[in-house]
Each structure stands twice: as C-alpha cells, then as structure tokens.
C-alpha cells in the first residue's frame with residue numbers, strides 16, 4: 001500500500017516498520033506528527049508521539065481555530081490522550097514531544113498538559129523522553145517527577161475511582177423528548193452522541209456530554225467531554241470530536257462539517273450547549289445543522305453497573 005501520510009494510529013508492527021522498534025525510538029515518527037499539525041494562527045507545527053499500553057503508537061498534533069479565543073486550541077499531548085480515549089486505550093506508557101523544529105531536542109509537556117496527562121490513569125507513571133541536542137538517544141523521565149506537589153484526582157475522588165482512560169459507563173439514556181433511539185449500531189448522530197456521552201469523564205461536576213459530527217461525505221466522528229480535577233485543562237466535547245475529525249478525516253477542513261449533535265443532561269451543572277454552538281458557528285460549514293438532545297441517568301442500569309464494581 002502507498003504510504004499513508006494521514007495516519008495517526010500505528011499498530012506495533014506498523015510503528016516498527018517506521019523505525020519505532022522500541023520506545024526510545026518514538027522520535028522516528030515525530031516528523032510525521034508535525035506534518036499533520038493544524039496551526040493556522042501561530043504557524044507552529046507541534047507534534048507528539050506516544051506509545052499506549054496496547055503497544056500501538058499514536059500521533060498528537062496542535063490544533064488552532066481561527067476566529068476562536070486561543071484557549072480553545074488543543075495541544076498535541078491533549079490531542080493524543082483524547083485519541084487514546086476514543087480508541088479505548090487503557091493507558092499511555094511513553095511519550096516524546098519535540099521541543100525544537102529540527103526534532104533534535106525532546107522535552108517536557110507544558111504545565112497544563114502535565115496535569116492532563118497525570119490524570120489519565122493511576123496504574124503506571126508515564127515516561128517522557130528527555131533529550132538534549134548533545135545526546136544521541138536521551139532517556140525517559142517520569143511524569144510525576146515533572147509535576148511535584150500536584151493536585152491530583154486522588155485529592156478529590158473516592159479511592160479506586162476510574163480515571164480518564166479507565167473503563168466506565170455513565171448509564172445515560174435519551175430523555176423522552178428526544179424521541180426514539182435505536183438499540184443496535186445505527187448512524188443517527190443523536191445515538192452516536194449519546195454513546196459518546198456514556199463514555200464522558202466528568203466525575204467532578206457529573207455533567208457528562210458527547211458530540212457527534214457528520215462531514216459532507218457522510219462520515220461520522222464523535223468525542224466526549226473530558227474533565228480535569230483542575231477544571232481549566234478540561235477538554236470540551238466539540239474539541240474531542242474534532243480530535244476524531246482531525247485523526248480520521250484525511251486532511252479535511254472543519255468547514256466540511258455539515259451536521260452536529262450534542263447530548264448532555266438537562267440542566268447540567270456544566271452545560272456545553274452555548275460553547276458548542278459558538279465553536280461550530282465559527283468553524284463548521286456555514287449552514288451546519290446543530291441540534292441538542294438531553295439525557296437522563298438510567299437508574300436501574302446504573303445500580304447494576306455499580307454493583308458489578
């Protein structure tokens with residue numbers, strides 16, 4: 001097969017054929033990552049390469065949105081973690097982030113991303129590649145050493161609570177007003193957005209939400225709200241769906257998005273509706289159809305799921 005320049009996810013074998021035969025070789029994919037970045041405001045192309053506990057290797061890129069305030073931008077590390085979640089990965093093991101354009105130096109993620117990465121899973125500490133221009137290979141440093149005296153999910157959540165890459169089910173169903181929903185895998189955006197909301201990570205405000213998008217070729221994308229214990233590093237559901245879009249749309253512009261659905265709880269403590277509309281009004285196709293459906297917790301299912309724990 002011809003080289004796929006839009007590839008964001010590599011099996012262990014595919015990564016090896018790109019030269020990533022072991023974690024210290026993650027930099028072999030960094031130029032690919034950088035080439036996929038979307039930084040029309042800064043013109044910076046920043047990339048990250050990470051290896052999940054499954055052995056698959058993921059690329060992350062910075063994404064900027066012309067017309068929106070800068071805090072809506074996505075950093076490569078947050079992109080990568082979000083894509084891990086969307087692909088049901090259980091953990092990130094090693095990460096390499098280039099800190100120079102020539103890809104010779106690798107270093108620590110910014111403060112926000114250190115916080116976000118730290119909240120992915122309790123299981124193991126993530127290893128970050130640290131390499132100066134004088135070293136041939138560099139070495140891995142532990143994330144927790146890069147974020148001492150941290151504010152962590154353990155400070156707030158009951159012990160053993162699942163973290164952002166750990167399995168959960170929010171047991172949400174669409175409210176009666178949303179009409180029929182399907183039992184099997186269908187292509188309704190509201191069903192995709194509901195399924196996304198069921199994966200949403202919102203243990204601090206209990207405001208799960210999900211977004212599904214359709215592009216002009218009929219391809220669907222979805223993502224869910226990911227909350228941080230420190231609040232501001234949180235990633236909204238539209239951004240998460242846009243991570244899916246960037247990772248799978250093979251270079252399409254956001255203006256190819258023609259339909260969007262948000263599912264969130266009625267009267268949610270953290271409502272995404274107005275922000276989602278504002279983002280889509282700014283970046284999606286001019287006549288993009290945007291609908292909101294509300295959901296409730298299915299308490300019977302919730303009892304069952306929680307008694308399994």
Ligand SMILES: O=c1ccn([C@H]2C[C@H](O)[C@@H](CO)O2)c(=O)[nH]1
Pocket residue numbers: 039042044046062063064073074075076109110
């Ligand atoms: O640590 C950093 C600093 C900046 N950027 C990106 C964000 C934005 O797209 C551009 C300019 O700051 O670079 C990162 O990805 N990581």
Ligand SMILES: [Zn+2]
Pocket residue numbers: 075076077109110111112113114
């Ligand atoms: Zn960052």
